[in-house]
Amino acid sequence: MAGEKTILVVGGGIAGITAALEAAEAGSKVILVEKLPYLGGRVARLHKYFPKLCPPTCGLEINFKRIRNNPDLTVYTLAEVETITGGPGAYTATIKVNPRHVLDHAATSKCVEDCPAEIPNDFNYNMDKCKAVRLPYEMAYPMALVADAQALGKAKANPAFSAFVEACAGKGITIDLEAKPESFQVTVNSVVWATGWKPYDATKLETLGFGKCANVITNVMMERLAASNGPTCGAIVRPSDGKPVNNVAFVQCAGSRDRNHLPYCSSICCLASLKHATYLRDYNPDAQATIFYIDLRAYGRFEFFFDKVKADDRVSLVKGKIVNITEDPTTKDVIVEGEDILTGSRIRSTFDMAVLATGMEPTTRTEQVPAQGVSYDEFGFLVSDNGIHPAGVSRRPMDVGTCMQDATGAALKALQDTVGR
Amino acid sequence: MANQVVVEPDLQFTQDLIAAGAGDLKKCFQCATCSVACRIAPDNNPYPRKEMIWAQWGLKDRLMGDPDVWLCHQCNDCSTQCPRGAYPGEVLKAARKMHIQESAWPSFLGKLVGEPALFVLAIGIPVVLVLLLLFGLNNGLRFPAPKPGEYLVHYGEFIKYLHIQIFFTAALAFGVISLLISLKNYWNKLDAANPALAGGPRKGFVPSLIETLADILPHTTFKDCEANNIRYSAHLLTFWGMIGLAITTAIVAGIVDIPHYILRGPEGIPPSRSGPGAIPIKLLGNVSAVAFLIGMVIMIVRRFTNPEQAGKSAYFDWFFLFVIFGAGVTGMATELVRFGGAISGAYVLYMIHLMFVLSLFLYLPFSKFAHIGYRTVAIAWGKSVGRNMTLPAKPNYVPAPKADTAGEAG
């Protein structure tokens, strides 16, 4: 693409997709690079957006449609940016594309059902397993299968394996475990960095029982539980015994606003938990949601949503951080401990399930931009805004709507780098 | 929650707390992690969250009249888990220091002990007194020559036993009396600061005290601070060592020596001075001393090796440790040296020992030593007003019966 006015967007989450599309629709060439085999990032794994409680699939669909319709936009999935050299207006980036290990015609066949190897389903935060040859999810873009070469390699010995490979071939699907990654270089005028975030590792919160108590899950897992394409097909039930949950504790600031974990506020967890309360109440009208918080942060127009949820008499808000979570060994109920600050009494309550509102950790905190002269703040968020432009949660914790605004702005910043060059 | 109070923050008080070692108190953002992290805080109005905001707001009366600060045994779980690094443990410790100073009688002595600047003066007083005793009523630093056939060291000829008896009994009496007066002040403060509780049905002082002792003597509550059992054992050793020593001294002085003087007049050597084992009770003294020292050493070492758990050590801590540990060590050393036969060394150590012991007695109500009294009184007060301090055995919330809701799975 040398010579043309091109923008490289790294990260295929909602911020990256938006930045790429907005720039492309404003008339510049765009290369979008995503590490996973599909676009959509974290948003693809959400059940609903607050405050409208509409499904992200709707927004993703229109964006995927825009991508398909736009010849100026090139998408690479399973791809990573290895190095970026040069400066504003003229960068050279090395992109490494990892193989899908399977060739087919738009996820054409269900024969993958017979795949002899299974792997933990990362899309569902490993709450279930999936076939080693799979379509990541119904709406995946690109609509193409992807194979886990490692898992399949292990299964080779299994007689079922060759049968499976044949069956696939018959359905126009070629499994190729030998395929190697390919690297190539592109010259671009500007870079938008939108590698987003990951949920803070809840196992680091020793006293909150994640990984120790069967019925302690995180907020992102709650999204999958509620999602109709999730591990339980939308049934909000207990991991331990699959029983419907009748009272759930939502534990705010699980890691956020804590010098021992994430010192900053993740901005969205309060609203997410309010949203989760609505999931629970919609699924089970008898259910009771209790949200334990330090400060309930619903800002700007989200206060409407806050008021709406607050009005539900089966959603109660308790000011006071949850400090310990233990498990009742017989019932597998979770016992949470905290202080109800306004009444000044210690709480030791039993719930069917506890949801930890884990915070957002910027990906750039651990995986930095492979380029010189990029600066970060003390928390690992991207600061530099010269030639390499942060978009979305790479800049600061923010909700989806704000991500889209920010990404649109980043697109203009990038566009400026292409002007007069 | 009920009645409304007019609040006027006392910035000076906050400053004092900070000076007393609560440097991070303003960092607290009231998440209540501390109140829950604490293994021994009661379920109703647990500490230290409420103490934290009182401290931030400089609400002196509230904090100075708060018995809860004495329920804390400073395991520092609150401090290690605090998401903001506000160190509630230190804040309560600082509050305890303030309690001692605020109720001290006579109050200037409270200041004297609390002020790092006045260290020399504070230590100087007992030193000078002992020296006066030596040079004024005895022969100063002239060590008696060893008498053939007898023990090499004759403390009695260095300082007359009678002097010691009178002098130290007086000092101890002063300490005890002013401690009692201070504690009485404190008790009144508690009543004044908690009218609601104080006004309610009360248990008598004595029964409350007995309950309290039943808890304190075996360190029952302290034991619940599992976080650092070693400290619990150490303190238990020191505590009982202390008591052992006290008993020894009391018996030796009260039952043996003093009657001796009364019967035989001031001259002569009381039986207790007839060397080791002359009266068996002294064995207890030795055992206690050993226990005492071991405990002390453990606690001091922890302060250096594990500051996060042991908490920050302020001047007030060091002063007390210095005096009490000094007394212990010198006492032990004196005895050993004496049998070791280093004559002059023994006399010098003996003198220093006396100085330490005197400090201990005089400053009993003003140094951290006073916690022995304040903690007892605070807990007793709590019991007398029926402050609940027991943790319920089972969860205080029972989930609604599980209706089988099918929902829209599928």
Next chain:
Amino acid sequence: MDHKLGVYIDTGHGIGQALDVEALMTVVKKEMKVPLCRADSYWDEPEKLAIIRNDIKNEELTAVVIAGPSSRVYQDVFRFEGIITERVNLREQVIWCQPANHEDTQMLAEDYLRMGITKTKKYEDRAPFMEETDKSILVIGGGISGMTAAFEASKAGYQIYLVEKAPELGGWTGKFSKVFTGKPPYDQIVDSPAKEKIAAVNGAANIKVFTGSRVYAISGAPGMFDVIIRPEGEWTTPMNEAQQHWLGKKLAQNAMEAQGIDVKEEDRAGQPPKIDTETLDFPYEKIRVGSVIIAAGWKAEDPGKYENLGYGKYPDVITNVQLEEMVAAGKIARPSDGKPVNSVAFIDAVQSDSANPFLYSSTVACMVALKQAQYLRKSNAQGKAYLFYENMRTPGQYEKYYQTLQDDPGIFLSKGTVKGVSNGSAGLGVEVKDTLLGEEIKVNVDLVVLSTGMVPVLNDESVVNLTYRQGPFLPQNPYGQYDSHFICFPYETQRTGIFAAGCARQPQDIQGCELDATGAALKAIQCVELVAQGKAVHPRAGDQSYPELFITRCTQCKRCTEECPFGMYDEKPDGTPLPNPTRCRRCAICMGSCPERIISFRDHHVDMIGSMVKSVNVPDAEDEKPRVIVFICENDAFPSIDMAGINRMQYSPFVRFIPLRCLGNINMVWIADSLSKGIDGVMLIGCKYGDDYQCHFVKGSELATYRMSKISETLQRLALEPERIEVHQLTLNEYHKVPELINKFIETLSGFEPNPYKGW
């Protein structure tokens, strides 16, 4: 026009095994009279594509129909320059949701081929809407957002006109002495960035600034807006009064109509107050721009209605804005007696069932209170600042600033609900309950500062002054803001080419405003670029079709003018609609609204859909094979049918889906067409509507539902049961409900006699 078609049936994907391909080809060749029809596997493969390209060249095809997988895949592969490409979905919507080699499955596939080919034949060859357009951009408002939008857009090389009513640029940001910028280090407040911004804007060659001016009128359409800029003055007052009066009537009318009350003529709002753009007897400047960014900012909400806070009653109870002005003026003193202030209570939480949603919902209230507490402490070492809040809201990295301010010994923070403020000897007494101190408290202070909300300045100040038939305003969403779907389309207002940015959109901090304005600038640029190529903007970006009217048949019913969510139509003196194509979002709602069926797009018109319906093969009654047409929104509901297929969900083979641009696109005549042809039932599936609507076009599915409520008379004419028509809302992630939805309807229909019009 007549198209030369080529039809390509994909036998891959298992289609060959599940369907009788020969029979399909017969349908194409014999029945549909398309000589060129090929069947082969995987047309997406390069060598297969070559075959199609050859046909296009050799056979001079003008259109190709590819029958295979859903149009959701290979959109990029099956792209032939200048050739109409239609896709028939035999995969997701036929073989994946129906039993293989079944008669009904075969019929389904054949019908979809018929419909697809019919549709393709109906494409009309019309040029896109191309007119002389202008690419410059108007920015209204010279505050931080307006200046940022102007500057950033100018940096991308566009001509900008910036209009500010005040004598200088700067807005609120210019009035604040210190601000928090959201940039590291986060523990400090810094000097206002206004000065540099102003310098940058004035320094930019391609920005023309009009200070002390307002927009008098905006007429025209994206790419060709005519803007009249007039010096600020008294003239705004009468204009605003007239507009407010009209708006009041309009809202009342809407409310009545919503309740189904038919509104009397005198209660109708009628034409909006006219803005005279002919006789301009005052100094003015006229400019032409391609798009508009509205950054009119905010004004402080009036806390007067909270009597218990004593605002207006006690001079020493002020708003945070007043304090900000005080500080800018030099010193913090008591308004009552000018004495220095030693203690301040900042109140962010009052007992209130927040009647005005903006009050206390401001994103920045807590940050401002902390900042102003710091003002006091900096100016008075002995000063005491009390902050009472419901929740301390310092999101993201701002937590750091909160943390830093906590360390100040003179700042006292507590959650608490302020019961009231009273005036006593000790100054103002503030009574607070539910505090962290465990009891109700009262503090005596010299000054009380209320956190006021930020109300967007827009409709109530005649900022936009559009000369549109639908009125001078930007329509507000149910939340009182001016954007449409604020999650997925954060910038789209209901007026194409006009974008709201900064606090005019929602309360934001300075960083928020800057980011927001930059984004709005991009959308404005996008808009001018797309309209210059005769293309639609988001969400149908790139669509070159546009509505054309066969005006001679118009009956002046005004439905199109009123129902267009984007105010695309103005009105000619004779009452007929005057389309402004560049305002159009191509949702075709107007096409559905027109009873005379005179509105059409080149690739989407009433006849096209009607013919598709008619092309469906309806078996005789005795075959007991009912037929159902499902008109479905292509944006959200239609893909969910694919999802069902991908999950191999089976449902009745009797339904035929016809996607529409938006359910609001539904025209009653299609229902009549269906029923009169013997179709047994008609189903409408659109997206969720209401306050939290998902419609890409704001109110399409709502309109459809409304129209259906008026269908009864059609049915009576045909003597058919009303149950034969159902309207549903379906979101994309509810695909698991599809089989139930469809099978239920088929079941309902089985309760009736077959449609008597079969075989007519």
